Amino acid sequence: MGLLDMFTKASRGERHRGRFDADAQYLANWVHSHVGVEAYVEPQTTVTPMTVVLIANDGEWTRRAVGGERGARRLGEDLGIPVYDVRKTGYPQRMRDHDARQKILRKRAREA
Template sequence: MGLLDRFRGGATRGGAALRAGSVDSADARYLTDWVRSHEGVEGYVEPKTAVTDVTVILIAADGEWTRRIVGERGARRLARNLRIPVYDVRKTGYPQRMRDYDARKRVERQRASDAELREP
C-alpha cells in the first residue's frame, strides 16, 4: 500500500460491494432464495475485518444460517428488499438459536463419523 493509496477512492479499498452499494447478483439470488425457503429469517451485519469486507449472516428461526460478503450498504439494501429485520451483530450479538443449531450439527457429524468407523 502506497502512502497516497489510503486517500484514493474505492478501487483500492472496499471492493465493488462498497463502491456500488450493491450485492453481487449471484449472491443476491442465493440469499433471496434462502430467505424464501426458510422461516423467521433475520439478518445480522458483521463488521469489516482485515480479511473480509462487511458480511451479512442470515439466521432462520431454527438456527440454520448462511453468510455472504455484501458490503455495508449492500447489507442494508438487501434486508430492505427482502423485508427482513436486520441487526448490527456488534450491538446484539448472535442469537442463541444459531449456537444451538451449530451444536446439534456438530453432534450429528460426530455420530455419523462414529457410525462409519463401526461399519465393516
C-alpha cells in the same frame, strides 16, 4: 476480454458487481426457503469484507458479502426481513444451538 483488461478498474468493478449480484440472488432464495429469517451485519475485518449472516428460526444460517452496510440494509428492505448490527446485538442463541446440534450429528455419523 483481453488479458490486460482483467487488471483495469472497470473490469474489476464489473466482476465484483457480478459476484454481489450472485450473492444477493443466493440470499434471496435462501430467505424464501426458510422461516423467520433475520439478517445480522458483520463488520469488515483484515481478512473478509463486510458480510451479512442470515439466520432462520431453527438456527440454520448462511453468510455472504453484500456490498457493505448499505447493501445489507437494502437487502433487508427488499426481502422484508429485520437487519441487526452483530456488534450491538451479538448472535442469537438459536444459531449456537444449531451449530452444537450439527456437531453432535457429524460426530454420530463418523461413529456409525
